[in-house]
Amino acid sequence: MYDQKAGDLSALRKLGSVYSGADGGRGTREEEERERIEIALLLEGLYRLYGFDFRNYAYPSVRRRIWHRIYAERLLSVSGLQERVLHDRSCAERLVDDLVIHVTEMYRDPSLFAAFRERVVPLLRELPSFRIWHAGCSTGEEVYSTAILLHEEGLYDRARIYATDINEEVLHVAERAAYPLKKMQEYTKNYMRAGGKDAFSGYYGASGNVAVFHPFLGERIVFAQHNLVTDRSFNEFHVIFCRNVMIYFDSILQNHVHDLFHESLCPQGILVLGHKESITFTKHAGHYETLDQQEKIFRKIK
Template identity: 55%
Template sequence: MRPDYDVVYPPDEAETAGSHEKLEIQLLLQAIYQAYGYDFRNYAYDSIRRRILHAMQVMGERTISGFIPRILHDPRQLFLLLDLLIVSVSEMYRDPSMFKEFREKVIPFLRTYPYIRIWHAGCSRGEEVLSMAILLEEEGVYDKARIYATDIDEGALTLAREGQYPLSIMEKFAVNYRLAGGTRDFSEYYTVEHNEARFRPTLLRNVVYASHNLVTDHSFNEFNVIMCRNVMIYFDRQLQNRVHQLFYDSLAMFGFLSLGSPETVSNFAGSDCYEPINEKEKLYRRIK
């Protein structure tokens, strides 16, 4: 006689291991959030998983959940882990064609403003902040501008305030600068000290660096330009929508939004509030 129940087969070992790993990651991210307020819970899963696995190798941890007692009992362990979870990668005039488009299409509007507020969200080590400062200086509008540069990574902000980078990458930066429409000799903007290039302190005279978490913090001013490039690619759809709303709430009418090349406003519920200045360069203007 056929038994009156369904046969339950044991779960596949790989599937079980994967679900356990995901649970460990969720528990770790929840512990970081509840204990310290850093919220990685809505970061894209594959991205945050790769970074956690890399952190395990670097920090000598055998299990993902093994991080939890380490960070709860020793905040220094948290900061070691954060350095490995937070992506701080950028370069001066990254995507030069965008900066060229900004110079040609956005600067004419900014010239008409009595005062210009620019927010660089997720500014990393300040490379793009310096790029903007130089561009505004060359276009003669820097003295009426204020750049607010924010990031979650305090270590990156410290480096950004110093305005000092390895001399070995200056050639790459100089090429980007020329492609972005730079009008001078790029070497005029820095001095060489040993193997470091130190940018002129006057370039940062109108820059305010501060800690800000796009995941948990709110709008803190109204801006004519918001630049957040190659940051939201690490967020899931829910968090992307949250950050898009934050930018919309922070952007003045007819203000400009600049995103990274893999990013777009099209997935945002309020995307019809923007018109593209250049869709390819992910440069938009708020119209509603």
């Protein structure tokens, strides 16, 4: 018996392969140009109607995620997805969820947090109070990692942490400070490698299969929606974390975000980027000194 569902899915994937060149070639130049136009129109509509601007995101990543959403919506083309997105906000939100990358964990890249403890904490000790911005905070694990680190260094009562993301749903998760209990073993290892000073289990309680972090860790954190592409600076910060966000942006958008961070950092402020990111080829390269090249920690000097 013919399986209609399987047949439809096969047809969708075959169509996608025409555009991707999965059948052995890259498709015709006309097909590639048509697809680029369709994607540009889709992203323009998403921006004009809903305010989400992905027009300067790296094209290969955007294209791949758009086709993922086309398959998921059981559509046949980028234009078909555009029509649905423009008339169905829930579809637009699903597409935005696909386009925004959410990868995080407690003490992700433990060596970064160890370096932060060694190189940045002594600078923060000299301040009566300080503000930290976690830009693109996702579900908040790294925000609470920072809160724990500052607590252990006796500095948390001086801090105000602003944690922002484009996606409201992940912010709701972050505000709840509740994560799968099964991840705590891995997070404990990260915490120890990052130079943790206490028992990591002392910072959360178990409720069923969920680990809920103690409320005091959230007392000095403000979670808010902020779009790095379209929104402006909203405060002056002593530290900005933005790790592995700009790798999905093209050079134009990367420079735009670096403008935003430079404007938002106070004199001698600290910028922390992801391992694959750099300020080297931006117009602000001469405005920072390097505190840790491997961990991508920079200090604003002008």
